[in-house]
Amino acid sequence: MDFYDGTTDPKHHLSNFKSRMYLADTSDATRCKAFQTTLIKAPMKWFDNLPHRSVTSFDNLSRKFLMRFSIQKDKVKHALSLLGVKQEVREPLRDYMERFNKECLEIQDLPTETVIMGLINGLREGPFS
Structure with a gap:
């Protein structure tokens, strides 16, 4: 499991940890203790500075963690x-398609018509446009 350094979405890290x-099949107390081993840098400082006995359960710790790092979601x-994904000058079609596909994967409920329109719109002038 990757360490959490505070620069990515905390929900993903928490979900992976859970x-x-x-x-x-760990206990609530074990989850609370083990969670700190997945933190580095600022999140580790945050965890170390939690007031003594301020965490009452793993759900409580999870809420505190998400509140503190939710800006990174x-x-x-x-x-x-x-529409912002454009084929660069001298960029091979294969590289453009790979970048375009990665963008598509990050968008939920993407209609096929929109994908086609975006793909065509992003092609530079040439035999494929």
């Missing part, structure tokens, strides 16, 4: 963001 703890992407 999944692993569920598989190990992933930004929701919309279909219109595909």
